[in-house]
Amino acid sequence: MSTTANFTGTLESHFVEESNIPEQFRVQPLHQREYLVGGEIKTWDGPVTEVYSPLYIKQNGQLKKKLLGSYPLGTEKEAMEALDAAVAAYNNGQGEWPTMSVKDRIACMENFVYRMVQQREQVVKLLMWEIAKSYADSTKEFDRTVEYINATIDALKETDRQSSRFEIKEGVVAQIRRSPLGVVLSMGPFNYPLNETFTTLIPALIMGNTILFKAPKHGVLLHSYLLKAFQESFPKGVVNTIYGRGAVITPPVMQSGKVDVLAFIGSSKVANDLKKRHPKINRLRAVLSLDAKNAAIVTQHADLKVAVSECVLGSLSFNGQRCTAIKIIFVHKSVAEAFTQLLSQAVNNLKYGMPWEAGVQITPVTEPDKPAYLQECIRDAEANGARVVNENGGATAGSFVFPAVVYPVNPKMKLYHEEQFGPVLPVVPFESIQEPIDYQINSSHGMQVSIFSNDAEEVASLIDPFVNLVSRVNINSLSQRGPDAFPFTGRKDSAEGTLSIADALRAFSIRSLVTTKMNDANKKLINEIVKNHNSGFLSTDFIF
């Protein structure tokens, strides 16, 4: 038996009998039948979709899929009903929610966060089981989401404070408001089913839009714990949930022409398909976070230890299943061998295991077809002259894939071009720094790049070319989205619109003006409106 075969057994040994899982991490199947439409929680009695965890369970020595529960296999009919409820609640901008004062909308959102936090333990546990994210990272995802919502509330308070002032220019007095856009179809990704979903859903909601929400298929059940919180915190029809196969229920929703904003995080293929279906595409706003193949560039002037530890973290956090992950590493040929050796050692020192194991860094991958796809990428690289450098790299057992460092990667290989979205690290040796620049110029992606070098002149000469090719240049550090207050976007097929906290509030609103000419009569009129009428003039602290 080969070493890798022995190692496969070692990997497999981490899948255990259910009775060997510590009790606080065990879950009972959750058969969700409820969906929220028009303010009512309805019970589904039609066919369902079963959800299986990527975390297999051992039974009599065999790996078995663990049933986590099921959710409604809704159809076009329910999706259209939910859409109509969102349209009715928006009511051409005349509904209760879009006309509600910012202060009152914030109060609804605070109520929601309060209720959401009550569900922390349940949501975190299901997050772990549904996508195989470590318990520690699942907890972080939940807490980061709560912080994101609270920061969004604070940012909106600031925006509101600004719009309560009057701008005076050339004799024209203007109040600049942030007004909602309409109905938002919100869809998040499987890798951050809570956090990323809420980075569009929450700002869209708080700006006064109404929502049609479809959860990702991996990470769908955890949202059932939040249905009641949505129902009890917002007016009827403001948040509506749809369940079913995306390919069946979302195209008719887009074809209806009733969606004003597509908020989607996932693949550019799906996003483009959905966008194209809208009959008046010029009226559709799209807020998208999509594909990315973020490069790291390690020059001969890099501190290799720093480069290695940042590349390991950047490539392998949540098994590389992050849009912001480093997905290709260019290394100057003079240091390529040394770097690759250090990288291999660091990868082999990572702690792998089940998500509940303390300190675990590598867990099973989420999507069932991912191990076969990654192995195919590795075979393709091997057929074109590369090899897996680290011991046991690429070994699989069930949904486990042990990270592989593949070297030397070249343009003939899938790993050079495709977004692997998994624990495989392609390393490309280069001679001229123009090679990684050309790679980025010719790439259909443009999210982030990481440059590793301690030579100021060299770093300075790389910042400008890359800033115009991607949306974030990281110096001697991994690529990542956070801190969440920073703008988060991308070029080409990587994104449309900018997320982050303040940017997302802008993305889901339009600046509209209330103006008048500056004269005594108007001054009197506006003063009276501010004093006696609640008409969006939220603060009386500055009257022209």
Ligand SMILES: O=C[C@H](O)COP(=O)(O)O
């Ligand atoms: O998948 C994309 C996420 O926004 C990545 O966020 P992160 O860089 O904080 O892991």
